[in-house]
Amino acid sequence: MQVSPCEREEWAQAMSREVDEIPSEREALRWALGCLQASCHERLKSMRLTSWWPVRWGMALWIALLAIDALFYAGITLTYKLGLFTEHYHYPQNVPLLEVTPLWEPLLTLVTGVVFLLAIVLILRRSRVAFGAVVAPFAIMLLQFAVRFSRPESGYLQSLSIVYQKSPFAVIWPIAGLAITILICLALWHDRRTPAPLYE
């Protein structure tokens, strides 16, 4: 069984040839285990995470959630801003917040949501451009959060406080969401740098 990737075949041979030259059996075994470790390291480095379908679909699903969230927010806010709300709007407590939200914010969120949708297609097609298509809207999203945090009337800071949420576990979700998205960005960055495999 060969652990090293195809492009490292020569190195795998080089390592195994050295084993024959080691006089002590014990030392030879230690050497071989070290070589196995080096081969596993190289294999992991050469692997494209998105070539494994559960990873690819998991990433796409998470980005889809972000896209839905962005599009839902943009939809609600734009509908209000354009005066399309009817008297059946169920969340009157949101009206003061919608009033102070500038128009550019839902428009930017709409763009973010659309780019996230595009990113889903790119991830499923294993495109290298997927990295940019996730990072760019994610960066915009973070910027928007920062802007909202800076506006006390947005109520964002209060909504994240443990006092408001009544349970410390509720605060874990935004942090976990952020961590998952960062992990996806890192995985896509790794895949972008990894050369395409010789055989797939």
Add this chain to the structure above:
Amino acid sequence: MALVRKCSRQTVALLAALMERPRAWQYGYELSKETGLKSGTLYPILMRLSDQGLLNSCWKDAERPGRPPRHVYRLTATGLALAREQVEVSVESESGLRPIKAGAR
């Protein structure tokens, strides 16, 4: 003064070992014994140096008859320049020497 990016301690040890005999081809096991690096650390470094064009490698016929050829290594000209630079930086930082300002005690 130009900033020199410092390599890891293990890489510097390997560069120093290769720099000692720059013209000679050296075996992996030999380098491991000389530097004290285990094969799991040594080979990833050798691969990286080779990828960056700092190391030449080739197959050399075994000295003992009936044995298969072995992989041997030596630094390229760029590798040698980097090795000199890195060993110098490493020696400076280990000895803790700092340039003394004129007039200062």
